Amino acid sequence: MARQILTLNQISVKGLERLPRDCYEIASEFSHPDAILLRSHKLKPEDIADTVLAIARAGAGVNNIPVAECSRRGIPVFNSPGANANAVKELVAAGMLLGSRGIVEGIQYVDTLAAMDDKAEMNKTLEAQKKQFKGSELVGKTLGVVGLGAIGSMVAEMALTMGMDVVGYDPALSVEAAWRLSSEVRRADTLSALFARCDYISLHLPVLDSTRGLINQELLSAVKEGTCLLNFARQEIVDEDALVAALDEGKLRKYIADFPSPPLIGRDDVILMPHIGASTDEAEDNCAIMAANQLKDFLENGNIRNS
Numbered sequence: 001m002a003r004q005i006l007t008l009n010q011i012s013v014k015g016l017e018r019l020p021r022d023c024y025e026i027a028s029e030f031s032h033p034d035a036i037l038l039r040s041h042k043l044k045p046e047d048i049a050d051t052v053l054a055i056a057r058a059g060a061g062v063n064n065i066p067v068a069e070c071s072r073r074g075i076p077v078f079n080s081p082g083a084n085a086n087a088v089k090e091l092v093a094a095g096m097l098l099g100s101r102g103i104v105e106g107i108q109y110v111d112t113l114a115a116m117d118d119k120a121e122m123n124k125t126l127e128a129q130k131k132q133f134k135g136s137e138l139v140g141k142t143l144g145v146v147g148l149g150a151i152g153s154m155v156a157e158m159a160l161t162m163g164m165d166v167v168g169y170d171p172a173l174s175v176e177a178a179w180r181l182s183s184e185v186r187r188a189d190t191l192s193a194l195f196a197r198c199d200y201i202s203l204h205l206p207v208l209d210s211t212r213g214l215i216n217q218e219l220l221s222a223v224k225e226g227t228c229l230l231n232f233a234r235q236e237i238v239d240e241d242a243l244v245a246a247l248d249e250g251k252l253r254k255y256i257a258d259f260p261s262p263p264l265i266g267r268d269d270v271i272l273m274p275h276i277g278a279s280t281d282e283a284e285d286n287c288a289i290m291a292a293n294q295l296k297d298f299l300e301n302g303n304i305r306n307s
């Protein structure tokens with residue numbers, strides 16, 4: 001009998017093709033599925049039917065799945081570590097460039113010239129105005145990477161190739177494991193040491209009880225003046241009141257994040273994106289293929305393989 005897989009949202013066709021139709025039925029509505037394959041849908045304990053044997057998330061974080069409840073019921077929960085890391089890494093590069101150059105302001109300014117039809121006049125105006133969009137380069141600046149899993153490691157290595165100095169810290173990894181990274185990535189002994197010395201800080205931690213609100217008032221008040229904080233992980237890691245205070249005091253020069261949050265929207269010192277870090281064709285395919293393979297291997301062979 002074909003296994004029933006409940007897919008809750010946005011799973012790429014290339015991933016679904018891993019589940020051959022003669023063995024698997026795939027639909028967005030089954031009352032008693034054998035497994036659940038999902039992306040960002042927020043799954044509640046009561047959504048998980050008694051028949052469910054496994055859940056796979058096509059993505060890195062599992063904070064949209066009630067993991068404790070699944071453990072209690074013996075349901076393995078898979079994620080797709082590393083499968084979208086390159087996509088996030090590339091967006092972090094864009095984030096650092098947005099934080100170092102007057103790109104956003106420059107583009108907004110050019111839009112205001114739409115009504116000018118004399119090109120020579122427009123160029124004259126531009127030349128007079130463009131000094132206000134002057135930025136600085138990333139070469140020689142220090143990037144602190146907090147969290148050195150699949151994504152953080154890639155960000156660290158990328159920043160080295162951009163000529164930056166890189167300092168890393170991971171609250172969960174032992175020194176030996178963390179420093180399988182290039183020896184050019186220097187290790188900060190503490191998070192406060194990292195916060196005190198970096199021009200750019202990029203967060204790559206999952207949301208756990210130990211990381212919720214981790215970036216707090218104490219750390220944010222210790223940053224080097226003019227630091228730019230990038231959050232392409234999860235909003236919950238940063239204490240938002242402390243963040244607003246650090247921005248208001250001018251300690252933090254910019255906050256660039258992949259999540260809109262009402263108190264931050266519209267500020268000149270904040271750039272927010274609509275959670276698009278993993279939204280590329282390649283990342284969506286890679287995540288869905290990994291997640292579908294994990295489910296298949298578990299349902300057919302009983303293997304629990306989180307890769």
Ligand code: MLT
Binds near residue numbers: 040058062275278
């Ligand atoms: C992730 O956890 O990897 C991202 O949230 C993925 C996504 O946007 O689906």
